[in-house]
Amino acid sequence: MSRVTEIRYVGYGVVDFDAEAGFYADVWGLERVPSDDGMAWFKTQGHDEHHVVRLRKADENRVDVIALAAPINADVDALAAQVRAGGGKIVHEPQALTTPGGGYGFRFFSPDGLLFEVSAGVARGPSRQLAQWEGVPEKISHIVLHSPDHKALVKWFCDVLGFKVSDWLGDFMCFLRCNSAHHRFAILPGPPCLNHVAYDMLTLDDMMRGAHRLKQKGIDIGWGPGRHTAGNNTFSYFVTPGGFVAEYTSELEEVDFETREATVHVPAPLVMDQWGIGTGGPQTLPHPHPNPGLFVAIEA
Template sequence: MTRLITHLRHVDLAVPDYDRQREFYAGVWGLTEVATDSGLSFLAAEGSPEQYVVRLRRADDKRLDLVAFGADSPAEVDALAERLGRAGVRLISQPGAVDTPGGGYGFRFFDIDGRTIEVSADVAVRGHRRLEAKEAVPVRLSHVVLNSPDLDATRRWYERHLDFALSDTLSSPRMGEVMHFMRCNPQHHSVALAKGPHTSLHHISFEMRGLDEYMYGTGRLLRAGVRMIWGPGRHLAGDNTFSYFLDPHGNTVEYTTELELLDEDTWHPSVHDFSRPEVTDQWGTANPMNELVARESFNDPDRGVFVAPPV
């Protein structure tokens, strides 16, 4: 199918302890700071053509500033803005020049839960490179998972307005459906929606070069004393590896690799019972999924709901 949104670009965070977060992401986590500007830090992944995959902003309150997606052309940006406007979606800005590294043409709007979403095209491609064997830093941004208090309403909104498709669902006999994996391209998911008590960031995931690099990176973080809350293991839905850590402000961040690519013409979504251990971790190497792990992923209630970031 033809979609106006093509891929995930970057995830932007507001952080009270800006210097500590900057040191974490540009240090042990393995991103590269490519630009700074008055309390803003733009961090790239070495293997990614995106200008940056994480933006940090110095702020009094912790919040998710925005999630940014790409489109193929300014015409498709305009078409999406017109569609959302007709449907009554609250636009934060009209399509125009994007004033961040790489420039481009885009606009912002609120999703159903009040998160700020940006869609842009014509962003300059960043010079990037092929990572070498044993180089255990992120190749690119893999996906973002968002907590929603009304899981199915949020799924329907992303399907209707942004053309995301459902890849798979996690469910259990006791809790019902708890996560929808959503795609905007053949990657199993660029966004996942998790059932949570409030609107918040669940986690941000970064793709590593391969299994060795994923494990080397996991080991580097453990040796540095970064708290790992779950992993290392391999999920069934998406077939990707996982090691989940907490950044200095309690946001969950993940190293992953080998996320499944789908044949969209033949794929049919499945409902996986995550109460079965082999669903959450095929390998059986990770600590069990339990309420403590889930509670960490709920994160703090987002203070940016229906409040656009200042930049």
């Protein structure tokens, strides 16, 4: 594996804090993690990652931080050195973290100005084996970003963070792995911002049952259901009250981290979606715009 081994959580700043918190707790299927910092922290029931979402009340809707996992403190130190050597802007050096779950980590800006954190030793939370048809997320699956220079950002993920390229879709979408999952990140052209965050569902039936719950609560599928070619994962995309795209996915391909060779998929309707029966498409989801606060460190 690479020194970065997983995604931990995504922190958002949201104008309508109550609506977004209600969405994750009552609609999306996450559980609130107790805290006394005025923010809302959520975890999945099906995995012991301490939390996967953080919400902060803010003046505009934005991504605050994308947090990644490293195995041990020495990996955090090594990654901080690599970020520094790669010209990255360090926000704070490796130190004990005061966020829920603690741990040891550092923060830095990506070349595009999005805030990242890498940490080790964060406390594990409770988890249980999900059962088929529960239709709630097991864990974060992957994150897709836009970048004004997407090929440079791909190179940065590989050279600095240790990711490997699993596939390209044409020359505009790159899928990157940091473990045996086909991708944990994908990168598209566009303004510097988040495209979406995907959550693994136990089975295809769980993705569909989850979509049912959202429909019952008044949120229709924005794009899907379908099955991508790169990663062979199923998908259904939704939009949160704050305008962020979240995905239920299942059956993401497992690969050999060291030896998989990248392939190039030629874009076509039945490559983007092998089933071709879903509603909507990328064009029916919110259009990307630059994330507010690029290269500005938030206090929390």
